[in-house]
Amino acid sequence: MIRRFFVGILFFLLISCGKNEKPIVAFYYWKTIFKLSEPEKEVVRSNEVSKLYIRYFDIGLYPKTEDPIPVSPIHFQENVNNFTIVPVIFIQNKVMSLPHLDIDDLAQKTIRLVEEINIKNKIICQEIQIDCDWTLKSKDNYLKFIEQFKKLSHKKLSATIRLHQVKYFKKTKIPNVDSGVLMYYNMGTIAPDSLNSIYSRKIAERYLESLKKYPLHLDFALPIYSWGVHIRNQKVIGLRSKLNVDELKKDANFEQINAMFFKVKKSNYKNGFFYEENDLLKIEAISSEDLKEMAEELDENLVQAPREIIFYDLDEFNIKNYEKDIFKQVISCF
Numbered sequence: 155m156i157r158r159f160f161v162g163i164l165f166f167l168l169i170s171c172g173k174n175e176k177p178i179v180a181f182y183y184w185k186t187i188f189k190l191s192e193p194e195k196e197v198v199r200s201n202e203v204s205k206l207y208i209r210y211f212d213i214g215l216y217p218k219t220e221d222p223i224p225v226s227p228i229h230f231q232e233n234v235n236n237f238t239i240v241p242v243i244f245i246q247n248k249v250m251s252l253p254h255l256d257i258d259d260l261a262q263k264t265i266r267l268v269e270e271i272n273i274k275n276k277i278i279c280q281e282i283q284i285d286c287d288w289t290l291k292s293k294d295n296y297l298k299f300i301e302q303f304k305k306l307s308h309k310k311l312s313a314t315i316r317l318h319q320v321k322y323f324k325k326t327k328i329p330n331v332d333s334g335v336l337m338y339y340n341m342g343t344i345a346p347d348s349l350n351s352i353y354s355r356k357i358a359e360r361y362l363e364s365l366k367k368y369p370l371h372l373d374f375a376l377p378i379y380s381w382g383v384h385i386r387n388q389k390v391i392g393l394r395s396k397l398n399v400d401e402l403k404k405d406a407n408f409e410q411i412n413a414m415f416f417k418v419k420k421s422n423y424k425n426g427f428f429y430e431e432n433d434l435l436k437i438e439a440i441s442s443e444d445l446k447e448m449a450e451e452l453d454e455n456l457v458q459a460p461r462e463i464i465f466y467d468l469d470e471f472n473i474k475n476y477e478k479d480i481f482k483q484v485i486s487c488f
Contacts, residue, residue, distance in 0.1 A: 177460045177488055179481045180205040181468035182242070182375065189231040191470045198468075201481045206234070207283060207464055210241040210271055213249055213264065222249050222260050224267055230275045239277050240312070241268050244285040250292035250299065257295060261302040268307075281310040283335070288319075293327055300329040315372065317341065321364040334370045335464060338448055339377035339440075344393065346385045348414060350438045352377055355447065362455040373462040376448055376484065378472045380439035382416075386430060394427060396471045399437060408435070442480050449487035459488060 179201040188208065190198065197203070212225040243264060249255070272279060284303065288296040304311045315334040319326045328334075341358060342351040365372070382394040402408050407422040407429070418433040429435075449463070463485050 176485050177373070177463045178205065179203055179485060180207060180462045180464040182206075182464055182466040183208045184467040185209075185228075185469070186226050187229050187231055188234070190468075193470045193473060194468055197473050197478075197481075200478060204236075205238040205240065205462070206468070207240045207242050208234075209285075210243055210268055213243065213245045213260075215246070215249060215252075220252065222252075222255075222263075227267070228271065234275070234277060239279050240281045240283050241271070241279055242283045242285055243268070245299075247287055247289060247292050250286060250288055250296045252295070255295050255299075257298050257302055261299055261306055264303065265307050279309065281312060281332075282307060283312045283314065284329075284331075285314040287314075287316055288326070290325065297327055297329055300331060304330060314375070315370070317358070317361040317364075320368045320372075321361045323364075323368060328368075328370050331370070334372045335375050335462075336365075336372045337375050337466075338452065339375070339466070344383055344390055346383070346388050346390060346434070346436070348436075350414075351383075352379075352381075352438050353440055353444055353448065355451070358448075358451065362451060365452070365455045366457050371458055371461075373460045373464065374452055375464045375466050376445055377440050378445070378465050378476065379467060379469070380437065380472075380475070383436040383438060384427070384429070385434040385436060392427070394425070394435070397425075397435070397437065399439075402435070414438075439475070442476055442483070445476075445480065445484050446487055449484045453488050456488075463488070 181198075181203060183206050208228060211227040213222050214225045215221065216223045249260075268279075268282060271277070282303075284300065286292075286296060300311070300313065311331045312333045312335060313329045313331045315336050317336070317338075320336065338358075339352050341354050342349050344351045379395075380397070382397040383390055384392045384394055402416055403410055405424070407418060407420045407424070408416045409419050411417050414437055416435040416437070418429045418431055418435070421431045422429055452460075463481075465481060
């Protein structure tokens with residue numbers, strides 16, 4: 155009798171393990187024109203990607219009146235019938251910090267523009283995502299906006315969540331959404347030092363334990379982008395996106411001084427930017443090993459498994475830096 159009991163328990167555990175499905179691979183799409191290149195289509199096909207989170211527009215402030223306005227709305231040059239589309243609205247924190255923000259008006263106008271884009275492009279969406287790095291100052295407006303948006307949209311609603319909002323959720327509060335997406339990047343300060351501001355295991359470790367106490371279901375967004383930090387006289391003067399490191403190595407105007415830094419040997423223009431002699435370029439990038447390390451450390455601190463791992467962002471320049479099966483390698487860590 156006892157033996158049959160333990161055999162039954164073992165069978166139950168085996169069945170339970172079999173039901174522990176791996177998260178799906180999804181991508182953010184962050185360009186103003188939607189048109190997939192062949193390498194982007196190949197990544198989508200090979201990873202069986204069925205869901206895209208597409209930035210529809212930003213919401214910023216009109217300089218003269220400081221009224222909220224939509225910025226750079228998306229234009230579709232090909233259909234997206236093969237995908238589940240989640241419109242993403244990026245809201246600048248300064249919008250939510252306005253002392254007399256008309257929250258109801260902003261929610262209505264935001265929903266209306268999403269609907270107009272959907273109708274024009276024959277897109278039916280079941281979910282909308284709000285992306286805003288709210289602060290203690292903007293918290294009240296943001297939380298009210300989420301409440302009103304959810305009430306008016308009648309859609310599933312998700313929100314991006316930052317590490318500090320997880321650790322200090324009793325202060326920053328939790329938006330009334332169906333789920334969150336933890337943006338597991340941009341952890342440090344963009345600075346002339348030798349630290350990678352996109353990802354730092356040392357910084358991440360300060361927050362990971364907090365995941366076990368966070369009451370909202372979280373999926374995870376992981377970075378596959380890179381940039382160059384342009385430094386002059388030990389001061390950051392700008393970020394340079396989509397820098398081809400192999401080209402820099404071949405360019406006689408630049409000298410690689412270590413794995414992370416290039417020094418400008420001779421003043422020159424490159425990709426529309428002026429580099430002065432002795433300027434530095436700090437290359438911040440994410441390796442395949444970094445991605446797997448991120449996944450493993452997240453998995454070790456989970457209460458509930460993620461349903462999706464969303465990579466930021468789907469761009470030919472980004473994906474060429476990784477082996478073909480990296481995305482499946484990452485989700486296998488969960």
